[in-house]
Amino acid sequence: MAGDFPHQSDGELLAATRHGDGAAFARFYRRHLAAVVRFLLRETRDRDVTADLAAEVFAAALVSARRFRPRGDGSAWPWLQGIAHNKLRESRRRGRVEDRARRRLAFEPETLDDADLAHVDELASGHGLVALVDALPDGQRQAVRARIVEERDYAEIASELRCSEMVIRQRVSRGLSRLKQQLKEQER
Amino acid sequence: MSSYFDRIERQLAGAVETGPERTRPRLRTAIGSLAAAVITIAVVVIAATLGHPSGQRNPTGSNPTGIVLTPASGPGPGTRAALEADVVILRHRLHASFPEVKVTRVGDTVLLTDVPRRRTPEVLRLTIPGHLHVLDWEGNVLLPGGHTVASRLQRQDPRALAISQGGGSAAPGSTGAGGTPLYDAVKLAAAQHALAPGAANRRSGAAYFLFEKNCHPTRQRSCLLAGPSPTRRALLAEAPPGAWVAGARLYAVPAGFLVVQAAASARTDSTSFADPTRQYFVVRDAPALTDGQITNPEPSTDQAGNPDVTFGFSAGGERAFQRVTAEIAHRGALVSGFGQTLNQHLAVALDDRILTVPSIDFKTYPDGIAGGGGADITGVFTRQRAQDLATVLRFAPLAVPLTPNP
Numbered sequence: 240m241a242g243d244f245p246h247q248s249d250g251e252l253l254a255a256t257r258h259g260d261g262a263a264f265a266r267f268y269r270r271h272l273a274a275v276v277r278f279l280l281r282e283t284r285d286r287d288v289t290a291d292l293a294a295e296v297f298a299a300a301l302v303s304a305r306r307f308r309p310r311g312d313g314s315a316w317p318w319l320q321g322i323a324h325n326k327l328r329e330s331r332r333r334g335r336v337e338d339r340a341r342r343r344l345a346f347e348p349e350t351l352d353d354a355d356l357a358h359v360d361e362l363a364s365g366h367g368l369v370a371l372v373d374a375l376p377d378g379q380r381q382a383v384r385a386r387i388v389e390e391r392d393y394a395e396i397a398s399e400l401r402c403s404e405m406v407i408r409q410r411v412s413r414g415l416s417r418l419k420q421q422l423k424e425q426e427r
Numbered sequence: 428m429s430s431y432f433d434r435i436e437r438q439l440a441g442a443v444e445t446g447p448e449r450t451r452p453r454l455r456t457a458i459g460s461l462a463a464a465v466i467t468i469a470v471v472v473i474a475a476t477l478g479h480p481s482g483q484r485n486p487t488g489s490n491p492t493g494i495v496l497t498p499a500s501g502p503g504p505g506t507r508a509a510l511e512a513d514v515v516i517l518r519h520r521l522h523a524s525f526p527e528v529k530v531t532r533v534g535d536t537v538l539l540t541d542v543p544r545r546r547t548p549e550v551l552r553l554t555i556p557g558h559l560h561v562l563d564w565e566g567n568v569l570l571p572g573g574h575t576v577a578s579r580l581q582r583q584d585p586r587a588l589a590i591s592q593g594g595g596s597a598a599p600g601s602t603g604a605g606g607t608p609l610y611d612a613v614k615l616a617a618a619q620h621a622l623a624p625g626a627a628n629r630r631s632g633a634a635y636f637l638f639e640k641n642c643h644p645t646r647q648r649s650c651l652l653a654g655p656s657p658t659r660r661a662l663l664a665e666a667p668p669g670a671w672v673a674g675a676r677l678y679a680v681p682a683g684f685l686v687v688q689a690a691a692s693a694r695t696d697s698t699s700f701a702d703p704t705r706q707y708f709v710v711r712d713a714p715a716l717t718d719g720q721i722t723n724p725e726p727s728t729d730q731a732g733n734p735d736v737t738f739g740f741s742a743g744g745e746r747a748f749q750r751v752t753a754e755i756a757h758r759g760a761l762v763s764g765f766g767q768t769l770n771q772h773l774a775v776a777l778d779d780r781i782l783t784v785p786s787i788d789f790k791t792y793p794d795g796i797a798g799g800g801g802a803d804i805t806g807v808f809t810r811q812r813a814q815d816l817a818t819v820l821r822f823a824p825l826a827v828p829l830t831p832n833p
Binding site: 256259260261262263264265268269272290293297298301305341342343345346347349351352354355362 | 434
């Protein structure tokens with residue numbers, strides 16, 4: 240899940256989406272997929288339904304991207320969680336997962352195999368942290384990986400990334416803060 | 428990330444990007460259009476030159492023109508082979524009335540050259556796909572709630588009665604007989620769940636429509652921006668620049684359902700599918716008979732001297748005709764038990780337009796109509812249109828539908 244994206248807030252990604260930037264919405268999707276899957280699996284206890292609903296939630300988010308208004312820290316998670324909650328309630332009421340947003344976007348039907356279902360579990364479990372790290376802005380992701388995962392020295396990382404140790408320390412700190420915040424949001 | 432979530436990501440990103448292609452790089456679109464226009468002009472000039480090597484005027488004496496036809500679904504694998512088949516079919520269709528018109532394939536287009544300019548509309552009428560389908564009208568036409576008319580007749584649902592029996596002077600299947608504007612019909616069709624395609628279905632996939640945001644159709648405006656198209660890509664290629672960003676609404680009519688235009692009167696000849704003065708119906712794509720089951724279509728006149736088209740049935744067609752008319756007659760007897768006669772109907776449609784919706788008199792034909800004597804389509808033709816329909820039906824439908832380039 241690599242990608243050289245400049246750091247952009249959720250609001251900026253959705254604004255870029257409205258102007259036709261598919262990569263921006265792909266990044267938004269990757270940033271929030273684990274959280275959405277985790278939320279849905281906790282509510283449904285069903286991996287098929289979770290995967291189906293997750294696709295519908297993001298399709299609905301894309302359809303209504305123009306309605307997003309950043310609040311608080313600018314994260315779109317509360318908005319996305321609202322969409323997920325509505326889709327969940329709707330599916331319970333109707334006894335099936337609706338595909339209205341996907342049909343509106345003319346999505347092709349997708350099928351799930353065992354590996355896909357296993358991945359629903361991975362995304363919803365601790366492995367979702369990997370997705371959150373991957374979704375960090377480039378600088379923060381590189382710094383967090385190098386310092387926390389690979390346990391390298393700040394000086395070595397600074398040399399490799401051609402910036403000062405102070406900058407690396409700031410990136411690691413900001414990256415960890417962001418991860419902490421996102422994990423808290425997922426647990427809400 | 429699993430392959431399922433990868434595919435969803437690609438579909439999401441694709442949904443964002445396919446539309447704005449027209450606005451993001453307007454320059455590219457403009458260049459693309461310019462290139463297409465240059466190619467089209469070049470092709471027409473080349474074809475016209477081929478048609479008149481000596482530069483002499485066309486022997487018909489009229490100023491000839493060229494028509495460029497492109498596949499409605501856009502080019503793709505197998506398109507050229509299908510276009511070759513279309514060329515043969517079009518030559519057959521055009522031969523009787525327009526022997527001077529030349530039909531050739533150039534790349535992914537079909538060219539008609541030496542077309543008499545003043546008779547272009549008549550030539551274009553012979554380039555339609557040409558799929559005839561006959562279906563049980565009440566058994567397949569939908570009400571706004573998604574139920575079939577047949578399922579609501581015994582409840583005396585007024586909307587079901589209007590579609591089944593017509594309204595005022597409007598015959599069943601025509602404008603004024605319970606139809607809706609195109610936008611409402613497409614919305615209704617798009618809200619249905621896809622049905623498993625059958626061998627006789629007109630379409631195996633979805634049909635795509637693009638409408639203006641906040642559409643309020645009137646008799647002057649249908650709000651349709653593009654479509655119906657067999658693929659999303661073809662639809663968006665057809666859409667005006669900026670439509671997506673302006674909030675245009677895309678609807679996919681799933682396999683198993685058709686949006687059909689109400690029948691025209693004999694004197695009206697709508698050239699556009701999206702005619703705001705017309706009404707539309709949603710029908711299940713479940714034909715009882717198709718063009719493959721009819722034989723010897725001929726222009727003729729009925730007992731009153733009005734132009735019609737007569738045809739016979741293949742052996743399978745005879746059985747299918749008897750069966751469907753029997754089912755319709757039985758239902759007519761069933762729902763007429765309220766002191767009123769509610770004859771039920773067949774619908775005969777050509778591509779996405781209803782030609783006629785004749786009734787089956789259950790008292791005269793309680794066990795249906797034997798197909799041995801053939802059948803005719805009457806009441807909606809001028810002599811020329813009867814001739815055109817017979818010509819189109821005489822040969823196979825086009826292998827790939829074609830759209831004239833403006």
